[in-house]
Amino acid sequence: MPSPSPKPASKKSSDYCIATLGSHSALQILKGARDEGMRNLVICKKGSEHPYKSYDVADEIITISDWADWNEALEAELIKRNAIIIPHGSFIAYMGHERVQKMKAMYYGTKEILQWESDRRMERQWLEKANILLPRVFEQPEDIDRAAIVKFHGASGGFGYFIAKNAEQFHEVKNRKYPEQNDFVIQEYIVGVPLYAHYFQSQITGELEIMSFDKRYESNADSIGRIKAEDQLAANIHTSYTIVGNIPVVVRESLLPEFFAMGERVVQVSKELDMGPTSSASGGLRGASKGLFGPFCLECIVTRKLQIFVFEISARIVAGTNPFIEGSPYTALKYKEPMSTGRRIAREIKHAIEQGKLSEVLG
Numbered sequence: 001m002p003s004p005s006p007k008p009a010s011k012k013s014s015d016y017c018i019a020t021l022g023s024h025s026a027l028q029i030l031k032g033a034r035d036e037g038m039r040n041l042v043i044c045k046k047g048s049e050h051p052y053k054s055y056d057v058a059d060e061i062i063t064i065s066d067w068a069d070w071n072e073a074l075e076a077e078l079i080k081r082n083a084i085i086i087p088h089g090s091f092i093a094y095m096g097h098e099r100v101q102k103m104k105a106m107y108y109g110t111k112e113i114l115q116w117e118s119d120r121r122m123e124r125q126w127l128e129k130a131n132i133l134l135p136r137v138f139e140q141p142e143d144i145d146r147a148a149i150v151k152f153h154g155a156s157g158g159f160g161y162f163i164a165k166n167a168e169q170f171h172e173v174k175n176r177k178y179p180e181q182n183d184f185v186i187q188e189y190i191v192g193v194p195l196y197a198h199y200f201q202s203q204i205t206g207e208l209e210i211m212s213f214d215k216r217y218e219s220n221a222d223s224i225g226r227i228k229a230e231d232q233l234a235a236n237i238h239t240s241y242t243i244v245g246n247i248p249v250v251v252r253e254s255l256l257p258e259f260f261a262m263g264e265r266v267v268q269v270s271k272e273l274d275m276g277p278t279s280s281a282s283g284g285l286r287g288a289s290k291g292l293f294g295p296f297c298l299e300c301i302v303t304r305k306l307q308i309f310v311f312e313i314s315a316r317i318v319a320g321t322n323p324f325i326e327g328s329p330y331t332a333l334k335y336k337e338p339m340s341t342g343r344r345i346a347r348e349i350k351h352a353i354e355q356g357k358l359s360e361v362l363g
């Protein structure tokens with residue numbers, strides 16, 4: 001039976017439901033919907049419901065035995081409830097881009113962006129055009145002329161990434177340890193501190209907000225320094241970047257103008273590159289695509305000279321916003337109430353519904 005199509009017609013936010021998958025940043029998304037007076041639901045893989053029950057953040061929990069069971073019948077249930085799906089990192093990872101593209105249920109955000117951020121060349125084209133400082137890419141090992149990080153595609157937790165400072169070192173490690181793996185990128189290794197900037201671009205107000213910053217707590221990268229370098233070598237310990245948690249950061253205030261400017265350029269260029277359908281607010285003008293909106297993150301390394309390099313963009317809510325369920329120092333400046341990124345999403349959707357602009361925030 002084909003799924004019915006959603007009808008984003010009502011101007012009452014209580015006629016809609018905020019839906020997400022039970023993982024990643026679902027707790028704050030669900031709480032955020034509640035705080036904005038909207039219904040919510042969470043779809044959990046069997047066995048992962050406990051936190052959503054224990055914290056009592058969900059109006060409804062739908063359990064499925066496996067993500068592969070996401071099917072038309074489930075989507076029909078979502079459509080019946082007028083559910084708006086909020087994508088997060090795990091949602092995209094579990095569903096895969098193709099399934100997301102085909103989804104008929106209402107989806108918050110621009111689906112076309114998924115292709116831009118998942119294809120390294122397209123992502124680079126976008127960020128370069130936005131005048132963002134990027135680590136150099138070495139097309140071939142022979143071009144390596146400084147410390148470089150070799151990243152294997154799909155390496156979970158950055159496992160197997162290694163550092164080489166010239167072609168000889170590259171071939172030595174590659175041939176010895178990864179002779180079969182040929183899908184990799186060689187990037188200049190930026191010496192500095194990793195910093196993740198969390199933004200929110202509103203379709204309703206047109207404003208770009210900085211919500212918060214975090215740094216990641218990665219295993220074993222964040223503990224390897226506890227062992228002497230020679231012991232690391234003796235014990236054959238290699239660096240991995242498996243994310244375990246997130247730590248809040250407040251940046252030095254003089255960096256904020258540049259962080260705002262970077263975010264604004266990335267949003268502007270996403271429209272110039274025609275990402276997403278044309279916004280109806282534009283009157284159908286070319287170059288007036290919806291572009292990037294809602295939450296996104298620039299994943300940066302800041303050097304000792306305070307240069308801000310971006311090594312990746314995430315065009316959705318990132319888990320680094322999780323420490324800020326009660327708001328961040330930045331949202332405390334802007335809002336009278338605790339404002340998480342999850343709540344900011346719900347508020348945007350609520351305002352869009354009330355102003356008859358829901359289609360502006362759907363992909």
Ligand code: ATP
Pocket residue numbers: 135149151157158187188189190191194218241299301311312
């Ligand atoms: P994904 O989001 O795709 O899982 P990620 O965000 O963990 O990936 P990766 O590109 O896999 O990012 O990088 C893993 C780790 O390596 C990060 O902690 C980051 O700080 C570090 N890193 C990545 N690129 C560079 C670089 N060019 N220079 C220095 N450190 C880097």
